[in-house]
Amino acid sequence: MPGSEEIGDDGIGVEKGDGLQLPQQPAFPRGPPRSRNYSWAELMRRVWRIDVLECPACHGRMRILAAIHSPEAIRAILDCLGLPSRAPPVASAALEQDCE
């Protein structure tokens, strides 16, 4: 059924249909990683020591519902929220100043 949601073995919701895809691994794997394929959340924790899945308001656990890859869908969501949906223009390099 398009757009339906199931709960996977890892407790993460699995969105079906509508072109939405989910990460294939849980955000915080139980135990040490078996390989160098760290999840995004694990990489953020290791590099920046931040827990991206902790709610900033209540400090509860957040869960990833879906990853949206379609540029059209991303643009539509950002436009609907009134957020910029285009990358800022690339600034030209500053002219070299005389270094005398």
Ligand SMILES: [Zn+2]
């Ligand atoms: Zn919260």
